[in-house]
Amino acid sequence: MIVRTTAWSAGPGCHGGCGVLAHIEDGKLVKIEGDPEHPINRGRLCSRCLAMTQYVDHPGRLRSPRKRVGERGENKWQDISWEEAYDLIEEKMGKIREEYGPESVVFSMGTGRDVGAWICLLAYNYGSPNVMFALSGIGCYSPRIAASETVLGDYCVFDGGQWLPKGHDDPRYQVPETIVIWGYNINASCPDNIFGHWITDLMKKGSKIICIDPRLSFFASRADQWLQLRPGTDGALAMGFLNVIINEGLYDRKFVEKWTNAPHLIRSDTGTLLRASDLVEGGSPDDFVVWDTAAGAPAIWDSAELEFRAPGAAPDAPPLTGVAPALEVPAEQCAMHLLDESSVPVKTVWSTFRAEVAEYPVDRVAQITWLRAEDIVEAARMYAKSRPATIQWGVAVDMTPAITPTSMAIAALWCLTGNLDVPGGNVVARSAFGAVAYALPGSRGPIQLPGQEVDATRIARDRYGVLSEFIWRAQTDVTLEQVFTGKPYPIKGMWVQACNLVGGIGYDPQRWVKALKKLDFVCVVDTFMTPTAELADIVLPAATFLEKDGIRSWWTPLESIVKAMEVEGCRPDNEINFELARRFNPDLKWHDLHELLDEIVSPSGMTFHELAKKGWELPPDGDPSAPYHRHERGLLRPDGKPGFKTPSGKMELYSVLRERWGFEPLPHHEEPPFSPASSPELFEQYPLILTTGRRSPVYFNSEHRNIPWLREADPDPVVELHPETGAALGIGNGEWVWIENMFGKARLKAKLTPIVPRWLASATHGWWYPEQEGAEPSLRGVWDSSTNQLLPMGYQGKDGLGTHAKCTLCKVYRAHTAPPGAYALPEGGVIGGAVSAAGTAHGPAPGHAPAAARGASTDDPGKEA
Amino acid sequence: MAAKRRAKAPENGLLIDYEYCTGCYACQVACQQEHRWPAGMGGIRVQEIVQNLPNDKSYLTYIPFPTELCVLCAARTRKGQQPACVQHCMAACMKYGRIEDLAKEMTKPRMVLWAPRG
Numbered sequence: 001m002i003v004r005t006t007a008w009s010a011g012p013g014c015h016g017g018c019g020v021l022a023h024i025e026d027g028k029l030v031k032i033e034g035d036p037e038h039p040i041n042r043g044r045l046c047s048r049c050l051a052m053t054q055y056v057d058h059p060g061r062l063r064s065p066r067k068r069v070g071e072r073g074e075n076k077w078q079d080i081s082w083e084e085a086y087d088l089i090e091e092k093m094g095k096i097r098e099e100y101g102p103e104s105v106v107f108s109m110g111t112g113r114d115v116g117a118w119i120c121l122l123a124y125n126y127g128s129p130n131v132m133f134a135l136s137g138i139g140c141y142s143p144r145i146a147a148s149e150t151v152l153g154d155y156c157v158f159d160g161g162q163w164l165p166k167g168h169d170d171p172r173y174q175v176p177e178t179i180v181i182w183g184y185n186i187n188a189s190c191p192d193n194i195f196g197h198w199i200t201d202l203m204k205k206g207s208k209i210i211c212i213d214p215r216l217s218f219f220a221s222r223a224d225q226w227l228q229l230r231p232g233t234d235g236a237l238a239m240g241f242l243n244v245i246i247n248e249g250l251y252d253r254k255f256v257e258k259w260t261n262a263p264h265l266i267r268s269d270t271g272t273l274l275r276a277s278d279l280v281e282g283g284s285p286d287d288f289v290v291w292d293t294a295a296g297a298p299a300i301w302d303s304a305e306l307e308f309r310a311p312g313a314a315p316d317a318p319p320l321t322g323v324a325p326a327l328e329v330p331a332e333q334c335a336m337h338l339l340d341e342s343s344v345p346v347k348t349v350w351s352t353f354r355a356e357v358a359e360y361p362v363d364r365v366a367q368i369t370w371l372r373a374e375d376i377v378e379a380a381r382m383y384a385k386s387r388p389a390t391i392q393w394g395v396a397v398d399m400t401p402a403i404t405p406t407s408m409a410i411a412a413l414w415c416l417t418g419n420l421d422v423p424g425g426n427v428v429a430r431s432a433f434g435a436v437a438y439a440l441p442g443s444r445g446p447i448q449l450p451g452q453e454v455d456a457t458r459i460a461r462d463r464y465g466v467l468s469e470f471i472w473r474a475q476t477d478v479t480l481e482q483v484f485t486g487k488p489y490p491i492k493g494m495w496v497q498a499c500n501l502v503g504g505i506g507y508d509p510q511r512w513v514k515a516l517k518k519l520d521f522v523c524v525v526d527t528f529m530t531p532t533a534e535l536a537d538i539v540l541p542a543a544t545f546l547e548k549d550g551i552r553s554w555w556t557p558l559e560s561i562v563k564a565m566e567v568e569g570c571r572p573d574n575e576i577n578f579e580l581a582r583r584f585n586p587d588l589k590w591h592d593l594h595e596l597l598d599e600i601v602s603p604s605g606m607t608f609h610e611l612a613k614k615g616w617e618l619p620p621d622g623d624p625s626a627p628y629h630r631h632e633r634g635l636l637r638p639d640g641k642p643g644f645k646t647p648s649g650k651m652e653l654y655s656v657l658r659e660r661w662g663f664e665p666l667p668h669h670e671e672p673p674f675s676p677a678s679s680p681e682l683f684e685q686y687p688l689i690l691t692t693g694r695r696s697p698v699y700f701n702s703e704h705r706n707i708p709w710l711r712e713a714d715p716d717p718v719v720e721l722h723p724e725t726g727a728a729l730g731i732g733n734g735e736w737v738w739i740e741n742m743f744g745k746a747r748l749k750a751k752l753t754p755i756v757p758r759w760l761a762s763a764t765h766g767w768w769y770p771e772q773e774g775a776e777p778s779l780r781g782v783w784d785s786s787t788n789q790l791l792p793m794g795y796q797g798k799d800g801l802g803t804h805a806k807c808t809l810c811k812v813y814r815a816h817t818a819p820p821g822a823y824a825l826p827e828g829g830v831i832g833g834a835v836s837a838a839g840t841a842h843g844p845a846p847g848h849a850p851a852a853a854r855g856a857s858t859d860d861p862g863k864e865a
Numbered sequence: 866m867a868a869k870r871r872a873k874a875p876e877n878g879l880l881i882d883y884e885y886c887t888g889c890y891a892c893q894v895a896c897q898q899e900h901r902w903p904a905g906m907g908g909i910r911v912q913e914i915v916q917n918l919p920n921d922k923s924y925l926t927y928i929p930f931p932t933e934l935c936v937l938c939a940a941r942t943r944k945g946q947q948p949a950c951v952q953h954c955m956a957a958c959m960k961y962g963r964i965e966d967l968a969k970e971m972t973k974p975r976m977v978l979w980a981p982r983g
Contacts, residue, residue, distance in 0.1 A: 031898060034953055045953045047894040187887040187955070197955045200885050216915075218887045221925040697889040708904030709897050713890045713911070753915055754923040 001025070003564035004035060004615050008114045008552050009498065010527055010573070011055055011544035012048035013700025015112035015192050017041075017554070019615065020049060022546055022564040029056050029546060029565055039167060039557060039616065040195050047698050051709045055544065056567060060528055060706055060770065062541035063569035072517055072535050075775035082571065085538055090583050092521040092537070093126065096492045097584075102127030103457040104492040105521075106479055108134045110499035111701065112141070112192060114550060114561075117437030118577040119497050120472075121447045121596075125585035129449055129458035130474040134505045137796035138473055139398045139803030141192055146470040146801065147407030151652045153645030154636060156414065156426035158392035160198030163427070163556050163627050165618055168202065172628070174424035175202055178224075178386035180210045182410065183234060183806075184394025185217045189695040193429070193555045199392070208386070210379050212237065213396075214691065215720070215762055216755035225379040228757060230370040230676075231691045232400045232807025235669035237376065238409035240365030242357045242667075244380035245416065251384070252418035256327065259631060259643075260415065261650040262350035263325030264288040264301065265336070269344050272659055276300045278338050280311045288648060290325035291333060291348070298336065299323050306641045306649045327351075349654040356666045368669065368677070370759075384417050388424035395693070396806050401795060402670035403802030404466070408655065409667035415651050421628050428636065430625040432558035432618065433604040437551070439472050446589075446599045457489070464800030465661025475800045477793045483515040493521040496532060497573060498542070503531035503768040503782045504702030507791040507805070508743070513779075525573060528706060531782040534774050541570045548572030549594070551601055551608065556619065556626075558604055560612040663799050672807040673795045674741075682809055686741045690810035692787040693765040694720065702766030717767035717785040719748040721812065722760070726752040729812055736815040739763055741808065744789035747815050761812055763787045765805070772820065784819035875980035877937055879951070880967040881929060884975035885958040888913055888927030892950035892959065899938065899949035908935035908981075909950050929959065931981035937961065939983075 001024045008016025019038025023031040032052045036043035055061075065085035070076030080088075096104055107123040107130060109115050123131045133142065148155045158179065161168035168175065179199055186196035203209065203222065211223035212234070220226045229237055245251050256262045265274040265288070276283030279298065290308070292299040299320055300309040307319035327350040335343045366373040383389050391414055393407075400406055419425035438447040449455050449472075459482060460475035461467045467475060483491045494516065499505060506512040509531075516522050516535040524536035533539050547570060550561035578593045590596040597608040604617060611617060619626040624635045631651075634640045643649040647656040658665040671678040675689075698710040705711055719739055721731065731737055733752040738745045739761055748763055756762050765788070769781030777783070788805075795804055888911055896908040914926045929950065938948035942961065946952070951959045960967060967978055 036952075043952055044955045044957065045891060045895070046955060047890040050891060050894040050898050050953060053898060187889060197887070197889075197957070200887060200956045200958075204885065216923055216925050218925060218927070221923075222884070697887075698894075709894045710890075712904040713893065754917055755915055755925060 003562060005546065005562045005564055006552050006559040006616070007049050008545050008550070008561060009112070010114065010542055011052050011546065012046065013113075013703045014046075014048065015554070016114065016545075016552055017193060017195070017559065018045060018049065019559075020045065024565050027565055029053050039165070039618065040162065042167075044197065047710060047713065048700060048704060051704075051707050052544070052546065054707050054709055055527075056546060056565070058528070058706065061567070061570075062526065062528060062539060063567065064541060066539050068537050072522075072537075073513075073776035073779065075534055075773075077539070085540060086579060086583065088538060089523055089580060093493055093495075093584070096520060097127065100490055100492050101457075103130055104128075104490055105495060106130045106132050106459075106474060106491055106493070107495045107497070108132045108499050108501060109497055110134065110505055113498040114545065114552070115498045115573050117445070117447055118574045119495070120438045121581050122495065122577040122584075124447065124449050125581035125588060127450070127454060127584070129455045129461075129472075130479070131472065132459075132474040132476055132479050134476055134499050134501055135803065136477055136507045136791070136793050136805075137398075137401065137403070137801050137803035138471060138476060139403070139796075139801065139805070140395050141398065142471050142473070143398050143403040143801035144393060144407050146466050147404040148411050149470045150404070150466065150657050151408050151411055151646065151655050152415070154428045154430070156411070156420070157194055157429045157555065158199075158390040159424050159427040159627070160194060160202065162194065162198070163618065168198070168205070172423060174388055174422075175205045176207050176386070176388050176390045176424040178208045178210060178383055178389040180212065180383055180389065180391040181219050182212045182391055182393040183396025183399075184392060185213065185215075185219070185695050186392065186394060187218055188697040189394065194392070208382070210383060214757060214760055215694065225375065225382055227369075227371055227375060227379055230368075230807075231396070231689060231760075232672035232675060232804070233369040233669065234397055234400065235402050235406035235409060235667070236360060236365050236368040237371070238406060238413060239357060239360035239667065239669055240362050240369070240376050241380040241383065241413055242409060242416070243360045243365070244362060244377050245384045245413070246354060246357055248381070250381065251416040255418055255420075256350065256416060257325065259651050260349075261288070261648045261652045261654060261656075262327055262348060262353065263290040264349045264648065264654070265290065265298075265329070265346040266349060266352050266654065267344050267346055273349075273654065273656065274336065274346055276311075279336070281339065283311075286647065289336075290323070291329045292320075292323045293326045294322055294324040296333075299325070301648070303648050306643050353653045353666060356668060360669070383413070388419050388422050389417065390414070390419060390425050399803055399806035400670070400672050401797035401802040401804060402668070403797055404658070404799050405664060405667045405670070412653060412667060420651070421630050423628055427627050428630055429555045431553045432556040432625050433623060434625060435551075435553045435558055435601050435603045437553065437600045446596065460800055465657070465663070466799050466801065469657065471801075475796070477796050478800075480511065480515055480793055483518055492519060494519055495523050496536070497525040499532070500526075500530045500702045501532045502535065502779065503786065504766045507788045507803075508793045509782065509786055509788050511793065525576060527570075528770065529774055529780070530702070531768050531779040534776075534779055540576060542576070543567065543570045543572040548574060549597065549608070549612075550574055551597055551611070553600065557616040558601065558611065558619075559616040560608065560614075562612050661799070672804050674804065674808040679809070682742060686809035686811045688725070688761045688810050688812060689759055690739065690741065690761050690763065690790065690808045691806045692763045692791070693805055694718075694762045696764060699766070702768065705768070706770035716749040717746075718751045718764050719812065720751045720753050720756045720760075720762040722754060722756055722758040723752040725758050726750060729814075731812065731814055736818045737812050738815045739787070739790065739810045739812050741790045741810040743792050746785050746787050746789050747819050748785055748787075750812070761810055769819075781819065875964060875983055877942075877962065877983060878964040878967055878978055878980040879931060879937070879948070880960040880962070880970055881977050881979065882958040882973070882975065883926060883928045883977060884973075885956045886911075886927040886929060887956050889955045891953045891955045892929045895949040895953040896935075899941070900934070900936075902934065906934060908932055928977070931979050933982055935981035935983070937981060937983045
């Protein structure tokens with residue numbers, strides 16, 4: 001039997017979307033292949049998905065719910081039935097809800113997985129608004145999306161033709177002349193709802209590459225312009241690009257005049273936008289003011305109707321026509337008489353934006369970024385002169401506490417160069433047909449919080465404006481603090497699903513261990529035991545994508561996930577959470593999961609089963625989720641008017657929302673907290689820039705080290721150093737080294753390679769050793785090589801977003817010994833060992849690498865005799 | 866006469882446009898899955914080559930190398946399917962066919978034509 005379905009997370013771990021054909025014999029997976037007809041991958045498939053036979057049948061896979069019978073971290077368990085597990089969870093979490101309130105349980109998730117909707121379903125029906133994406137500063141993707149939503153009302157991705165039935169062979173499509181790959185080794189990573197190798201396809205069709213990356217990636221090697229910038233200075237580079245593009249007149253002036261808020265006036269006294277309410281009696285504070293050069297007078301911009309009005313005109317007066325808004329206010333007109341009789345000088349948003357951009361001449365940008373000024377200029381010109389050109393940004397962009405102003409600068413680039421929502425440009429990405437499961441920026445699915453009053457307790461919602469508008473999450477760093485302070489209310493329980501707080505996503509993992517131990521109740525849902533699961537009270541065994549029904553509605557197409565097989569004892573995340581949501585809320589709207597799936601896909605006019613028969617469906621032209629030129633066609637706003645879904649109806653070069661929230665409304669650069677510029681004393685002690693999280697094509701973050709085919713391809717945690725840096729430090733290739741900074745250290749294997757600059761240490765992240773002892777102090781070897789030990793929590797940006805995992809400092813020195821987990825393929829090629837027999841209290845058989853593996857190979861120069 | 870003692874000239878092969886190989890390991894794992902090789906064995910292995918160039922520059926190349934275990938997926942090609950590595954190559958930079966035909970397709974630089982054991 002061959003089952004056609006969609007891959008998404010549990011299994012390959014990814015953000016998903018690829019079509020697969022699962023070959024099932026006697027209920028077992030014998031082979032998995034790419035679906036040649038699928039519009040995303042067209043028959044191709046990545047190594048992680050191709051290794052699914054080793055994943056689903058892995059002897060280490062959890063196959064029964066288990067409850068803790070020793071202390072937390074002792075790795076002593078007893079297998080229990082699902083019914084008993086559900087009863088226990090209901091009892092423990094019910095008690096917390098009764099005594100402390102539902103907000104005292106935090107629901108923690110990992111990245112991009114098919115759990116976001118289901119964890120919200122459970123949390124919201126339990127009554128807690130505290131769903132937490134567990135990375136410091138919520139620092140992956142959400143900040144970029146939120147920043148873009150803030151100024152554009154929508155979010156964009158590079159156009160690989162993914163919206164069109166024939167992809168980049170569709171006649172409506174245009175191959176980008178230039179693709180800017182910004183902080184993204186996209187082919188080796190797990191792209192967010194796009195397919196990295198579309199870019200390789202487009203290179204074959206002539207697309208040129210500008211690669212912004214400190215490390216020589218596949219793309220950097222093949223780029224026309226490679227900008228090897230200092231990590232964390234992306235904001236300065238984007239401002240430098242804007243500087244070149246504006247000064248050399250390479251921007252689309254018509255777009256600026258017509259579609260941005262460039263002509264809106266700013267008061268010089270307060271530095272805030274001039275409002276109609278400042279100017280005329282009864283004027284709205286939501287309406288703005290422009291200088292109409294045609295009339296030689298101010299005109300009101302009605303943000304609701306998207307029309308100009310004469311100041312003081314009657315509400316039913318016809319709109320002003322023929323208004324010619326000035327991009328720069330003539331000097332003699334620069335004082336505006338306000339309602340309060342004062343006379344206040346004004347300037348336009350455009351002048352203010354240009355003044356900010358002028359702070360970044362290329363020489364200064366070169367100094368900040370460690371690039372050559374002429375390379376910045378050439379790259380900016382190449383991008384701006386290409387038609388069309390597109391930018392695809394990666395997680396490296398989120399890795400600065402100034403993520404929002406950085407993203408605003410990059411979004412301004414694709415808007416000002418005329419590449420917004422054009423074929424081959426940066427195209428507005430919306431979920432196909434508007435079918436979404438839960439609240440994401442720009443959409444509201446059926447899974448929603450019961451009400452605003454419940455949301456009022458969400459952690460740090462009141463501190464960070466963006467969390468009330470675009471990101472419905474508890475702020476991670478503040479949440480961790482609250483576990484210890486109990487203020488403003490105690491945190492008593494944590495539901496952790498597809499999330500490895502200790503071994504993967506959590507910075508300062510020792511602190512997460514302490515936090516978990518402080519809680520009254522911890523439940524972990526995962527496919528294998530992890531360092532985090534070791535600290536749970538209950539562990540539930542999750543199903544892979546092959547073992548569940550579900551949908552994927554993230555950008556396009558709308559796709560079905562259909563159950564191809566079952567693994568005895570395991571259950572899908574969505575079924576687990578549905579059952580518990582039903583128990584915690586007897587009034588749950590849906591009777592079963594399929595009723596909910598039907599409602600989620602209903603905007604497409606299909607039921608889940610109708611969708612499943614087709615496998616996927618692309619939205620037709622004219623649907624707001626299908627391109628192109630949607631701001632011109634009135635497809636971006638609910639009222640159908642041309643424009644954007646922002647407070648002003650314009651693409652905002654000066655952000656109305658950021659002004660309201662009390663943050664800088666303009667894009668700019670800020671130094672990350674630990675850098676040669678911001679902490680020169682530390683830089684003397686720790687003279688290398690440390691960037692963590694170099695992606696491996698065979699791993700998804702902290703997963704897959706127990707899958708033999710994948711582990712053999714990338715066996716060790718690696719830190720890449722330039723050969724001259726290695727020589728200067730007395731470090732040989734393949735030698736085990738400590739990377740250390742003011743917060744902690746980790747032991748990795750040095751790979752001496754000229755692909756990194758001399759000043760950089762590029763370290764792989766998410767390393768723990770599934771084959772090692774589960775009990776503390778080992779916790780599956782997580783303290784050996786986890787680079788998160790060098791990263792503190794609590795350094796999020798001013799707006800609660802952004803982080804520093806890719807731009808901090810370290811020193812590197814010989815370790816002399818390999819960690820106990822150093823790789824050698826165990827006998828039989830099985831890594832991670834077998835789970836204990838049902839009912840025993842002794843936990844998984846150790847199953848760690850045999851003693852011979854310790855110390856790695858004999859020719860390891862780092863090994864002590 | 867020496868030619869007679871050699872093995873039969875290979876008929877089929879793999880044309881690799883290694884300019885576009887991104888080192889994703891899809892071919893390597895696809896082969897292991899197809900032929901159920903344990904970790905450590907397989908018909909094709911991805912290699913990373915970093916070459917220093919003048920002026921403090923380097924070039925990064927990946928290349929899939931068919932090993933002694935490559936049988937060119939005879940069971941698949943008999944059924945009209947592509948070899949597992951070719952179908953799943955994420956960069957679509959591998960082609961299977963008759964060596965004679967593939968040789969004619971070597972029309973750009975940075976390509977290699979393999980004639981594995983088969």
